[in-house]
Amino acid sequence: MKKKYVHSAFSLILLALLMCTTLTCHAGNRTSKYGDDAFYFEALKALENKDKGKASSLLKKSVKNGSPMVARLSAEELVEISSGREKLYAAESLYKTYGDRKSLGVYAEALFENNSFAQLLDLTKDMEDEDDDVTLYRMMALLETDSESFSDSFHRWCTTTPYSARHHTVFGLIQEATDNDSIFSSPAARLRESVYTRDWGTAAKMVSTVCSDNQNIRPQILSDAGKAFLYGSKDYEKNAAYLSTLEKDASPDSKFFLAFYRGRLLDKTETSNTQASQAFLTAMENAQSPEQFDNALWYYLNTALKDSIASALFELSIYRSQWNDPAYFDDFLDTLSLRLITKHLWQEYYNTAILIDGYASNEATAKFSYVAGSLIENKFLTPKTFSAKQAYTTLYSRALNSETNIYHKFLAAEKLGLTKDEVLQNLETLHIDENFTRDEEAEHVLEGYVDFEIPSRVYPFWNEHSTSISMETTHKASRYLQVCGADDPSYFTLSLRIASRKAHSSEGPVSEDIMSLAFPRDFQPEVKKWCTEYKIDEYLAYALIRSESFFDPQVTSWAGATGLTQLMAPTAGDIAAKLKVKDYDLTDINTNLQFGIYYLSELSRRLDGNKLQAVFSYNAGIGRIRQLLKTAKIEFEKNSIPEDIFLEALPIQETRDYGRKIVGASAMYAMLYYDKDPSEIIKDFMEN
Helix, strand or coil, X not given: CCCCCECCHHHHHHHHHHHHHHCCCCHHHHHHHHXXXXXXXXXXXXXXXXXXXXXXXXXXXXXXXXXXHHHHXXXXXXXXXXXXXXXHHHHHHXXXXXXXXXXXXXXXXXXXXXXXXXXXXXXXXXXXXXXXXXHHHHHHHHHHCCCCCHHHHHHHHHHHCCCCHHHHHHHHHHHHCXXXXXXXXXXXXXXXXXXXXXXXXXXXXXHHHHHCCXXXXXXXXXXXXXXXXXXXXXXHHHHXXXXXHHHCCCCHHHHHHHHHHHHHHHHHHCCCHHHXXXXXXXXXXXXXXXXXXXXXXXXXXXXXXXXXXXXXXXXXXXXXXXXXXXXXXXXXXXXXXXXXXXXXXXXXXXXXXXXXXXXXCHHHHHHHHHHHHHHHHCCCCCCCCCCHHHHXXXXXXXXXXXXXXXXXXXXXXXXXXXXXXXXXXXXXXXXECCCCCCCXXXXXXXXXHHHCCCHHHHXXXXXXXXXHCXXXXXXXXXXXXXXXXXXXXXXXXXXXXXXXXXXXXXXXXXXXXXXXXXXXXXXXXXXXXXXXXXXXXXXXXXXXXXHHHCCCCXXXXXXXXXXXXXXXXXXXXXXXXXXXXXXXXXXXXXXXXXXXXXXXXXXXXXXXXXXXHHHHXXXXXXXXXXXXXXXXXXXXXXXXXXXXXXXXXXXXXXXXHHHHHHHHHHHHHHHHHECCCHHHHHHHHHCC
16 A cells, blocks of 8 residues: 555546446447356346346346356346246245255245245254244244144244244234234244334233243243333333242253353342353353354443452452453443543553453553553653553553454554654454455356446345455446446445455455545535535544445435434434525535534634534533543643543543544545545644
């Protein structure tokens, strides 16, 4: 990544023209490159043109003559576009050719649709042990034929496999029957259905009845019973005591869930920390998988933190080496970091940074290392063993060299005085996947979707095979979708998702092409116009759009924020009044960008040009940020608090994360497209 990232308007036009002429193959080249596999891609094009007959003919040729992966995809597509007896024949052929569980599920669906229930049941005999389409259609066939074995079969399926949408589908069919109680009366299955639909109160009332039958003392049911008690009842101590009575004779896999949810219930009481901790220890002792162990340990450490910081640090020193997935504990360490900072336990913060190094995730290690270094450099803390400069330089270097997000890398690089080229070189290895194995067949198919211009297939296929698609082919797919975004902006987002994931987990140094696609500048005319109008740096606007919406103009958050800059309706109304705009649509790209960039400029103006506080205010509200800043100044006994420390002291996790994303992305955009040193951007954000 030695090349300079300076893009003039002229060079961008040339790039666009080049992409339009090189992304896809000409018809003759496609035929020579793909051979008989071209039948499959041409069939998909025929389907786009609603020529089902031509598509069917081409797919049959591809099934017969295509390469292994393409032949199977063609066979599956042939089933998908067929109906009636033709679909049944295609599904039967698929199953006879491949004979695996997936193809059997397709065949079972076709048999059910053609009312071939007896054949379906005979074919799926003794196949009720998995949550897949095979078992789904078997259950539906048993129900449809009023089979005497349905009740026992469905009960067994519901109580031995993870309860999913498939179980819910069959349960819905039972409920539609007028005599559903005579068809099915399993309390355990009804409990699981209530938990699935989040009818917690009903589920909680059923637990004692279900668990009075020893045959129901099994992991799947006990997990749901624990959830029902946790969310459907306030009798935490009583319900915890009940679960305890079931532990004595339970098997280890059942005892895990009984102890785990007993701990969760006791933790809710706020007065039984010791008992809750003991329950989590019992769960850890009976964990049947690394995931279960980490889950119980996470709650154990959080219970210790509720007791005291000292207790949490003691337990951390014991159990940090037993983490199976260090990243699972990132939010615990984030809470611990906040507590240490707000309590001004500077020495303990430094000790924790040293304690977790080599055990915590790269993300957590980088954060603790950087913050500890900043505390030393800003004279909140004096190291006992090393000189201050030696200590904070070592800590900044540790943060820089962790395979972590770009925020802490950029901050550490600025502190260490790295040049732009040195930063770029460091960013090439965000995370190297040393276990990467290339799947040339999958890459061949993905390139076919691009070369034959079938954008709707690109992202789903890449997503399914992402761990085995090379950076070169990933770049081709992502770049193609970005070009398609000119006609359908939803492809901008999919292009970004592909490139971003590859940049964070690649088989080798990240290419400049992938990095640019991971930080795109979509909607350039509108962004440039409103940034010029409202005096906002373009790199900051792009960082905001990327962080808020991933360049999806239609996205709406759970809270109701809309569009590229994720504006809430009341905020948009205030902005419209100030701009004297009467009628507006927040999903309109130009309007949303105008409103969002204007709002950011107003926040910056009201905060005397402080960019970082403006970013915080965009997320959490200016009144709240001003109050938090005022409180922090009192608590820190300083008139001025370093912005990097203020970020870590914010009590709102979402806003802390948001600030890191915006700062990191701004520095990246400024470096990639505006020929700026990232250290310059970091200093600009961190001035107060």
